[in-house]
Each structure stands twice: as structure tokens, then as C-alpha cells.
Amino acid sequence: MRFFKTAWWVRQMFPQYTWKIDTQQPTIYLTFDDGPIPEVTEYVLDQLKQYQAKATFFCVGDNVRKHPDIYQQVVVHGHRTGNHTYHHLNGWKTEDEEYLTNIEQCYQIMNAASHSPHKPLFRPPYGKVKRSQMKSLVTRYQVIMWDVLTYDFDSTLEPEVCLQKAIGYTTPGSIVVFHDSVKSIDKLRYVLPRYLAHFAEQGFGFEAIGDET
């Protein structure tokens, strides 16, 4: 069972998280998780550039450590970055203290030189986080979930179906999840350019989360 679209009642159960941006404007909020990764992230940046699209990248701290130059490229291109833990931890399987420390470690490596006026962004890997963990996180971070999950990481999903679902479920203000990961690259090469072209043609723009405020 794949849940491409987040159900309204899930959003209602966790109103303290951001699931969608409240707007009537034809704006889409693309997000890319798990990078930065050589070639993959660069491919995404190149595609976005062709449409003057801005996006939000939820980075894994250890990947930022390994590929600081690519992380810098994301920032220099004017995209927003968010915290996705240092080791891509599953909150349900991790003790609170370890989980929060890991997030702080990711914060340190990502924001060493940043003086952003915004509250930093955080997205829990797998969307899995305990209430106890979230309680302390929401005081410090804007927690970003999603409205549309593309399943670009799922090798059993046909790229045509992935594209069709991603387009079909996107509405103004949608926060859409893609992955700049090795697992997703084949799917991305098919889906991302077509997705961008489709919505650009319809008059949609693409913005980073936080730019709407």
C-alpha cells in the first residue's frame, strides 16, 4: 500500500507540523531528502535552474560532512536547507536523548555559517518520530512533513506511474517529497523534468519553504 497523498485526518491529528502551505497561489513547494550526494544533487540543481525553481533540501548531516562543496552549491543556488538528522535515524527506534543529540549534530554542521532569520527546518526520516521527541523539537524547529510523497525511492514503482501520481495529487501549496539519493536517481531522471515542465506550463511557480512568509 502506497500513500501518495497525506490524508486530511492525519494532518488534523498532528496540527503542530507543517503538511502544506496555506495558499491559493499556484505555488508548489518541492523538497529533496537525504542528500547532498555527488551527481544526484547536481542533477536536481540543474533541473531546478532551468525553471528558476527554488526548493528545500532536507540534508543528512553525515552527507554534508562528506560533500561540503555540494552542500554549498545548494545554498549558493538560493535553495533552503533543512535538518534530516546526522545519521538518518528512525525516531521510533531511537532513544530520545540520542535522537535529539543527532539532530543537534546535524544542525551544527549545516548551520555553522548561517544567520538565517527563520526558525530552522526539520523533517524526521521516514516521518517517524515519537511524541516525546517532537515535544522538544517543535520549540526549536519548524517541523515539515508533506502533502505528496512521490515514492521515487521505490524500485518496484514504474516511473510513468510515479509521475502520474505526483502530478495528480499536487495542488496549490503542496509540499512534495522527492529524494536526491542514489536509490532515486533513475526515477528522478524520468519524473523530475516532466513534473517541472507540466506545472511550469500550467503557470505554477516553485518556492522554498519559508519564502512565502
Ligand SMILES: [Zn+2]
Ligand atoms: Zn530521508
